Amino acid sequence: MTKDVIALTPRMPDAWSVLAGLLSGGPDKLVRTAGEDAVVQLCDEEGRPLVSVEAPLLVQVAGEAERLLGAAAPPVPFWWTEARATTGVAEAERLAGTFAARLVSLGGGSAWPPEAARSLGVVPSDGVGVAPVPAAAQPAVDVLTDKVAVVIQDRPVVAMTAWLADAFRAAGEGGLGLQIVSPAGTTLSPAVRSALSAWPSRWVVQDERDGYYDGLSGAVLAWREGMFFPVAADDSTDEEPRARVAATYQEGVGDGGERQLAVTFRTVHPADDRLVLGGALEAVWRELTGEAPAGWGTAEPANLPWSLRRLTDVAHERAPEPTWLVVVGSPERPGLATVRVSRTKAGVEEEVTLAFGYGPDEEPPLDAVPRAAEVLATRHHLRSMLVQLRKARRDLAVPPRFEGPGVPLAFVLGAEEVRAMPGDRARNTPLDRAPVPLGPKTRPALYYPLPGDPSDLSGWQDFERLVRHLKGD
Known part of the structure; x- marks a missing residue:
């Protein structure tokens, strides 16, 4: 299931509708703010975030929902509200979906992905464990090592969202690379491509045949020593190191006239x-x-x-x-x-x-x-x-x-x-x-x-x- 759920509504979600969405987790869940009150977080009893919700964004530019989500949106202007669930917690992902579903039920519009926002029911979440600090302290970061911050993005287009920009900034300030992991079929916005030029930052694509590969260079990757690292080709030597190139990456060669x-x-x-x-x-x-x-x-x-x-x-x-x-x-x-x-x-x-x-x-x-x-x-x-x-x-x-x-x-x-x-x-x-x-x-x-x-x-x-x-x- 996706980690991100987005509500696209013709009316701005007011304080009551946001609260109703957050309380879908049950009254035992805590609510706090972060990022100078720009992010609202639904937390467990120990204060660790289950779901992080960014302040609604008024979109006045036609075509952005279609470009980034492949989804139809209400006519401009409309409100774009993102909820990100803590990685690896199924209940947290369901909470994010319920939150988006309630926003749409109260304000109209639609949610992306549609299958993530079908239920309005309360999600049982007693005793749920979440990612430890400091990884959970940055809503966009899923894995944190001494070398890189890893972000999992299950979206049609990996875009330079406010969360991802914050992750790049935080990684840079900490002297870390940022590695973005996405499923096969995902593309990058050009705005993100230029930000991945500094090693060891890279775009990591999941692949059935080779496991993982770099979406920009084609190098087959493996997790080693706290980061995704290129796998050496069979004929690679110390004098002439060369990475193995994924077969899927090479299949893209061709000219469609564009x-x-x-x-x-x-x-x-x-x-x-x-x-x-x-x-x-x-x-x-x-x-x-x-x-x-x-x-x-x-x-x-x-x-x-x-x-x-x-x-x-x-x-x-x-x-x-x-x-x-x-x-x-x-x-x-x-x-x-x-x-x-x-x-x-x-x-x-x-x-x-x-x-x-x-x-x-x-x-x-x-x-x-x-x-x-x-x-x-x-x-x-x-x-x-x-x-x-x-x-x-x-x-x-x-x-x-x-x-x-x-x-x-x-x-x-x-x-x-x-x-x-x-x-x-x-x-x-x-x-x-x-x-x-x-x-x-x-x-x-x-x-x-x-x-x-x-x-x-x-x-x-x-x-x-x-x-x-x-x-x-």
Whole structure:
């Protein structure tokens, strides 16, 4: 049974309905709050949590329930209320389901998964044991060792929820990796994929043939010395270590005609009280899709309608600490971006990773890429930009299967970076095609076109030659 149960209701669960849901565990269960009162926990007699319920989230962005749960939701706006049961306690999982069922019975809407929220009856839970502290102290963590925190996610899409973001943060502060365990068939949100890049964090996929494997690399895994670790291939040696690759992972090789256009860029703005953030991302989004982003949030689901002012206010309130954001497009044009806003010596920096998905009968707007680059270079203090085209899913979900790498379509160097280079190094490169100047002739940015053929990885050789040349190597 799933550890997470989610109620999707058209009306906000009020205090009485939440209390009614919590009391489904019986009057002997204790209620307490955590996370600055953002999480309500139903505990046993010793104060250990059985079920943790996050504060209801008002979702005002269409398509998020469908994207992350594959579930139909009430029309926007609707309320998203998550309950997470303590791992390995069947009664706790039933309590979470009963809680969601009571919310839906009182407020309308639906619950995910449907089979977890069918009963309104009281769940007997006398003498139930729960996970020991400190694992139970962090609702998102199921197993805690001296090397990693392990999270079990039985959801269609492992998303960067507020709970998972807290788990990443807590693991990082404790010097631990985070390992996410999911069943076969689950996918990752791109927002989570980038957070798993640091060893020993990894995505652990359950598999009938090989037990477990890394969903991003395919390496077969085994639990050893307090963490999931790659299993060596039969021909692996100490001089040339090599992990065994899961057969299931390799079966994903193929080309269904779907593509992704991926854009990463960095801007640095002068620190000013009048600064409005998010404008660079909106400009690129409009150039490539003809519309603005649909919504954004500080976690998934993205719950707020797109607003530059509100986004700026959130980043300003969190300064000087960095702010991480997720931005999504409309269901008709899949798009997702992550944004990191941070204060540096140079000013206020925005790091953006953006991708759009296209089906076999859709053409990525490659002719709009130079226009998007020029807008960034002339209006939004662009420092650098890389555009890639890759064979990958239209819905942007990351499957636990092999997907070929992207190939570079273009690289852009901002005007300040061009100006800082000695002589004509930025203009005279070893590439066959000369860079295209963008913006004023006296202070241009430079656009370096690259092959961009997803079937030919040699474009990375050109990109490497370019970067080495620009660095003066």
